[in-house]
Amino acid sequence: MHLTITALTAVALALLLVILSVTTIRMRMKHRASFGDAGQHGLTSAIRAHGNLTEYAPIGLILIALLEVNDASHTPLGIVAAAFVACRLLNAIGLFNPPGPPTATRSIGIVGTLLILFGLAIWLFIQVHLPLLG
Numbered sequence: 001m002h003l004t005i006t007a008l009t010a011v012a013l014a015l016l017l018v019i020l021s022v023t024t025i026r027m028r029m030k031h032r033a034s035f036g037d038a039g040q041h042g043l044t045s046a047i048r049a050h051g052n053l054t055e056y057a058p059i060g061l062i063l064i065a066l067l068e069v070n071d072a073s074h075t076p077l078g079i080v081a082a083a084f085v086a087c088r089l090l091n092a093i094g095l096f097n098p099p100g101p102p103t104a105t106r107s108i109g110i111v112g113t114l115l116i117l118f119g120l121a122i123w124l125f126i127q128v129h130l131p132l133l134g
Contacts, residue, residue: 005077013053063117087116
């Protein structure tokens with residue numbers, strides 16, 4: 001069994017994580033801040049963009065992998081996985097805006113992420129439990 005969709009999703013999320021990590025490290029060096037944000041909004045944004053990805057990516061990957069293992073249709077799963085990566089990217093971009101209300105980019109990113117996670121969870125529940133009921 002190959003988890004191709006999960007693997008490709010993990011690659012995309014790992015690359016995004018590396019970019020966000022390097023951005024955070026560079027900003028920490030620039031502001032000489034080993035811990036915290038040194039009162040710098042840009043560093044706060046970088047820290048949160050990095051942290052936010054690490055909070056949501058694992059459960060997304062787990063749900064995608066479990067669906068793939070349970071023989072979910074590959075084309076729709078691939079589309080949803082790509083949308084998940086896109087939403088994570090939009091959210092990260094949206095976090096790098098000046099202080100103020102959330103931007104459309106950030107809002108679309110987080111709302112999309114939550115809807116996708118909810119949809120994946122329901123899909124997995126149906127995928128696993130419907131055969132048991134039949």
